[in-house]
Amino acid sequence: MTTNPVHTAGNAVPALDDEFVGVLDDLAGVHPGIDQIRSGIRLLALDRHTPDMTQTLLAALAGSSDGTDILTALALLIGRLxxxxxxxxxxxxxxxxxKEAQRHGEAAVYDLTDPDLHQHAxxxxxAIDGI
Structure with missing residues (x-):
């Protein structure tokens, strides 16, 4: 029986680095919704993805040209809260x-929905497609 060369130690999804783990750990217990977000982030970071799924995830997280991404959703949540x-x-x-809280929330929405902020994602x- 031959082994598939894709499933080697060199192709394993690496563990999260200390900074990433620290941020996720520091957010533990803030609210059940935040815990769900933490779990989702951890799953996305540690799951094996195809190049196509990676592209989709980058766009869905912060790279959508029309604002249909997680970063925009978080911005709108900040504005709402x-x-x-x-x-x-x-x-x-x-x-x-x-009014002061609302002013800062509106500024956060403005900054976090700036198209330039989404451009790199x-x-x-x-770039995954070679474009």
Whole structure:
């Protein structure tokens, strides 16, 4: 029986580096939703992917030209959580604090949805095709 040369130690998906593990560990227990995101990130980082799936993941994470990616979704979540109109937890704050939180949330949405921020992930996906 011959072994498939693809399944060698040299082709194993490497473990996460200490910085990556540290960030994920530091986020543990913040909220069940964050724990699910951590689990998803860990799965994406450690799973074996095809080149085509890698392209798709890069675009879905942060490289979509039309904003349909995880980075944009996170930006919109930040905007929602920082606005009293969409987050009742902020209703009891003084109005000045509500407005300041909303202003910073809106700035985060603006910055995180800037097309330039998404460009490198998009180009990484295109580079896999040799584009």
């Amino acid at each position: 920082s606005t009293a109109d969409t987050n009742p937890a902020l209703h009891n704050l003084p109005l000045t604090q509500q 998009s180009e990484a996906a295109a």
